[in-house]
Amino acid sequence: MKLILTDRDERILEHSPAPVGQILLEEGINPLEVLVTRNGKLISEDTVAGAEDVIRVIRIAHGG
Amino acid sequence: MYQRNTGRHFCGVHFAADIESRVADTIKIRHMIITGDRVAVALSGGKDSTALLLLLAGLLPIWQDVKLIAITIDEGIAVYREATIRAAEQLACSLGIEHHCISFPDLFGDSLDMFLKGRETQACSICGILRRKALIVGTRQAGATKLATGHNLDDEAQSVLMNVLRGDLPRLSRDSSADSSGRFIPRIKPLSRISEKEIATYLLLKNAWTELPECPYTRYALRREVRSMLSVFEYKHPGTMLNLMASKEKIEHSCAGPVISSLRSCRTCGDPSSGDLCQVCSLLRSLGR
Numbered sequence: 001m002k003l004i005l006t007d008r009d010e011r012i013l014e015h016s017p018a019p020v021g022q023i024l025l026e027e028g029i030n031p032l033e034v035l036v037t038r039n040g041k042l043i044s045e046d047t048v049a050g051a052e053d054v055i056r057v058i059r060i061a062h063g064g
Numbered sequence: 065m066y067q068r069n070t071g072r073h074f075c076g077v078h079f080a081a082d083i084e085s086r087v088a089d090t091i092k093i094r095h096m097i098i099t100g101d102r103v104a105v106a107l108s109g110g111k112d113s114t115a116l117l118l119l120l121a122g123l124l125p126i127w128q129d130v131k132l133i134a135i136t137i138d139e140g141i142a143v144y145r146e147a148t149i150r151a152a153e154q155l156a157c158s159l160g161i162e163h164h165c166i167s168f169p170d171l172f173g174d175s176l177d178m179f180l181k182g183r184e185t186q187a188c189s190i191c192g193i194l195r196r197k198a199l200i201v202g203t204r205q206a207g208a209t210k211l212a213t214g215h216n217l218d219d220e221a222q223s224v225l226m227n228v229l230r231g232d233l234p235r236l237s238r239d240s241s242a243d244s245s246g247r248f249i250p251r252i253k254p255l256s257r258i259s260e261k262e263i264a265t266y267l268l269l270k271n272a273w274t275e276l277p278e279c280p281y282t283r284y285a286l287r288r289e290v291r292s293m294l295s296v297f298e299y300k301h302p303g304t305m306l307n308l309m310a311s312k313e314k315i316e317h318s319c320a321g322p323v324i325s326s327l328r329s330c331r332t333c334g335d336p337s338s339g340d341l342c343q344v345c346s347l348l349r350s351l352g353r
Contacts, residue, residue: 032068032261032295035268042268044066044073060264061111061278 001049003027006034006059020055021045033060065265069302076269083266087119087254088126096252097210099128103252104208106199107134107156107163109148110276112214114155115263116255118272120212121159131162135202135211137195138167140175144277151274166202168194172348179351180281187281190347197344200335203249215253218260221305222290224312229290234338236312237319247327247336259298259305 003011003023015023020043021031031045035058038049049055065079066072074082091097105120107113120132134156138149149165156163168175172194179194180187203211227236255263267273282288297304329335330342341349 030292030295030299032259032299035261035264042065042076042265046066058264058268058275060260061276 001051002054004054004056006057015049015051017048017050019046020049023049023055024057029057034058035060067262068299069306080266080269083258083262084119084122086257088123090257091123091252091254094252096212096254097127097130099130101127101210102131102133102206102208103210103212104133104135104199104203104206105161106211106213107136107152108214109136109150109152109155110214111267111273112216112219112255112260112263114151114214114272114274115267116212116214117155117159117161118267118270120254121161133206133208134161134163135199135206136163136165137198137202138165139191139195140168140177141279141281142177144279148276151276155272162206164202164206166198166205168198171198171201173353184281185284188285188287190351191281193343193347200249208249211249211251213251213253214255216255216258216260216263217305217309218291218294220253220256220312221308222287222294224308225294226286226290229286233319237315256309257306 001013001015003013005011005027013023020036020038024031024034024036024045036043036045036047037056037058038047038053040054040056065074065076067074067079067082097103103120105113105117107117117132117134124130124132134152136149136152138145153163153165168179172179176187176191176194179190183190199211199213224236227233258266264273294305327336327338328340330337330345331340332345333342335342335344337343339346
């Protein structure tokens, strides 16, 4: 799967299908601090992502 | 969408409806808005205040004779603030809501960037004191009866923990919505039971999400460390933030009387103060103003 991080850095992960929350934790990202889309559509952290998916992580800016 | 602290799943439509319903409940249970209120909404243009204005504007039909007025404070933070002010202006305009902008240079004689030269590590406390004052001035100028801010559950829980870490009982026990004989404009926080992630999700679902820059001064803040720590706790133990808020409410009930009665008037500006000088006048004096 392709993982697009908050700084727009793109990475290809050789990962078996897994919940997005688990993938984020393995990348050192707290799922509460980001939004995630799969193929452009907002998904929750318990959604299972597969090999063909494009997962984008969106930073939630604090304050303001 | 998945709601961690209840374990419930929602489709997008019902997730948004749940947020709207919880905000309406918070306002109703805490009597935040009543007939005849003129509510000044602190609108920075960031995600929380954007969600707040959208939600309050959506709830307007359920109240009688209530008006919203948006107040934006331009602190003068180069690169960062211009984009959020533009977003605030566009949102207020699209909702047909009266909008006022107040700047630090107009009110205090200089921009935050200038005040902070050599004092960057104090950024959040200096900005917080001056911004609160600017919002009160804006609220009074607009003739509003309440000031609504976009503080969310994460913000509020972080504040509780920070006040504990600092040993600051007066702040921990203060209820900002309490009206002490008309000396304060009551502040209301309708999003105080909605998490930061829920707010961001709501905006994305409503096509109102904009990726905006983060304030350049946040890297100096104690809040940044507390936020990170609390977020880990909340993920591992859902409900931690709500528990912190419940603790604060119990402390408020125990301490409200003695703290409020100790207030005096600032000898320079006349605003409520715990000492001879209020925080703003004291700060401006220390900044050489």
